[in-house]
Amino acid sequence: MAASLQLLHCKLARPFHSFSCPRSTPLRCSAAPPPSKSPRRYTITLLPGDGIGPEVISVAKDVLLLAGSLEGIKYDFREMLLGGAALDATGVPLPEETLSVAKQSDAVLLGAIGGYKWDINEKHLKPETGLLQIRQGLRVFANLRPATVFPQLVDASTLKREIAEGVDLMVVRELTGGIYFGKPRGFGTNENGEEIGYNTEIYAAHEIDRIAHVAFKIAQKRSGKLCSVDKANVLEASMFWRKRVLAIAQEYPDVELSHMYVDNASMQLIRNPKQFDTIVTNNIFGDILSDEASMITGSIGMLPSASLGDSGPGLFEPIHGSAPDIAGQDKANPFATVLSAAMLLRYGLGEDKAAGRIENAVLDTLNRGFRTADIYSAGTKLVGCKQLGEEILKSVESNVPAAAV
Numbered sequence: 001m002a003a004s005l006q007l008l009h010c011k012l013a014r015p016f017h018s019f020s021c022p023r024s025t026p027l028r029c030s031a032a033p034p035p036s037k038s039p040r041r042y043t044i045t046l047l048p049g050d051g052i053g054p055e056v057i058s059v060a061k062d063v064l065l066l067a068g069s070l071e072g073i074k075y076d077f078r079e080m081l082l083g084g085a086a087l088d089a090t091g092v093p094l095p096e097e098t099l100s101v102a103k104q105s106d107a108v109l110l111g112a113i114g115g116y117k118w119d120i121n122e123k124h125l126k127p128e129t130g131l132l133q134i135r136q137g138l139r140v141f142a143n144l145r146p147a148t149v150f151p152q153l154v155d156a157s158t159l160k161r162e163i164a165e166g167v168d169l170m171v172v173r174e175l176t177g178g179i180y181f182g183k184p185r186g187f188g189t190n191e192n193g194e195e196i197g198y199n200t201e202i203y204a205a206h207e208i209d210r211i212a213h214v215a216f217k218i219a220q221k222r223s224g225k226l227c228s229v230d231k232a233n234v235l236e237a238s239m240f241w242r243k244r245v246l247a248i249a250q251e252y253p254d255v256e257l258s259h260m261y262v263d264n265a266s267m268q269l270i271r272n273p274k275q276f277d278t279i280v281t282n283n284i285f286g287d288i289l290s291d292e293a294s295m296i297t298g299s300i301g302m303l304p305s306a307s308l309g310d311s312g313p314g315l316f317e318p319i320h321g322s323a324p325d326i327a328g329q330d331k332a333n334p335f336a337t338v339l340s341a342a343m344l345l346r347y348g349l350g351e352d353k354a355a356g357r358i359e360n361a362v363l364d365t366l367n368r369g370f371r372t373a374d375i376y377s378a379g380t381k382l383v384g385c386k387q388l389g390e391e392i393l394k395s396v397e398s399n400v401p402a403a404a405v
């Protein structure tokens, strides 16, 4: 089974740099485990989930298959239930079998979960609880969310060209701690007998230290700049976050560390996103800031993610949700999931060549003018999720070299 963070630490933390950032030089690590099986064969757990999840996973699976077969890779796919689909079939959002199969696989590719149908469910019967449980079950505490503005999509950004052009940042989000998991949590009544709901933002030292190490290492391989985002002017958990990040910084004298309050960071991302390179932040701030960062790139449908732990399979998923407003209409943008599949190959399996094929194919498809509605602009070709998938496959097949895209 792949040891995800070990692979990451040996690799380039800027997967798209070859076309988005000519100023930097690719880093390679000789310690990265070369694939030794021949033919290389991997077990991949697919979790399509709900809403547009199955639509985008179907495209990504085909792309993985083709890029893999062209690079001598074979897969055993295990499609399992998660979220609302699992609730309907089994009564729980994360069946034991799903977690067990996921744990035994080499990597996990997830679509999205959730939908109106389950919104009124109690907490333990919500699709979202299944998502949190699988992240925790796989111990994937480091969630990497690269936000890269592709030259082809500068005009799809809601920001002015001069602000959006060249943005290439990495949000390192802590994924298995903080307020999404903190206890006590729940509903009750206060001393006046009034109903209340409450949650706890809590971080132990080891949780901050390990995500800080990941972020510093990524920053080292990028531009050497790390911004830690918190709310240390108000929240004790953030004051402690900052203290630990400062302590860990002693081990990375080559990284220029800055701190920013989250309210300012959300404003600065829109004012001047190019001031950021690597951002490290807690679970909830990372969730929100990465959705915001996605719009700089043109759409939430463009942002992939990799969630990695110290050992075991990584979990790869687009940052978007199940988009119930467009589900079943063939309108979903599958690029985020396809790029998550590329991250799976690169950081989950060490299959750089197959990953590169997919990344180049995404750019080639954009170069050939194909767009889903969320990134459409005048003069480009509007297509649905399925047709975009077919175009990506053509680009994978033609294997346009990186220099040409």
Ligand SMILES: NC(=O)C1=CN([C@@H]2O[C@H](COP(=O)(O)OP(=O)(O)OC[C@H]3O[C@@H](n4cnc5c(N)ncnc54)[C@H](O)[C@@H]3O)[C@@H](O)[C@H]2O)C=CC1
Residues within 6 Å of the ligand: 052, 111, 112, 113, 114, 115, 116, 128, 131, 300, 301, 317, 318, 319, 320, 321, 322, 323, 324, 325, 326, 331, 332, 333, 334, 336, 374
């Ligand atoms: N990782 C996951 O599975 C996540 C699940 N959710 C769940 O998803 C459901 C909907 O949540 P929302 O807040 O509406 O967030 P969302 O990300 O599903 O949708 C927000 C907006 O972006 C659009 N959008 C999202 N992905 C797109 C894509 N690939 N292509 C084109 N447009 C896209 C949607 O149509 C919608 O207008 C909820 O049940 C929520 O809990 C939300 C976020 C993450």
Ligand SMILES: CC(C)CC(=O)C(=O)O
Residues within 6 Å of the ligand: 128, 129, 131, 132, 287, 319, 320
């Ligand atoms: C639906 C939540 C559990 C998670 C979320 O919003 C996210 O990770 O993007």
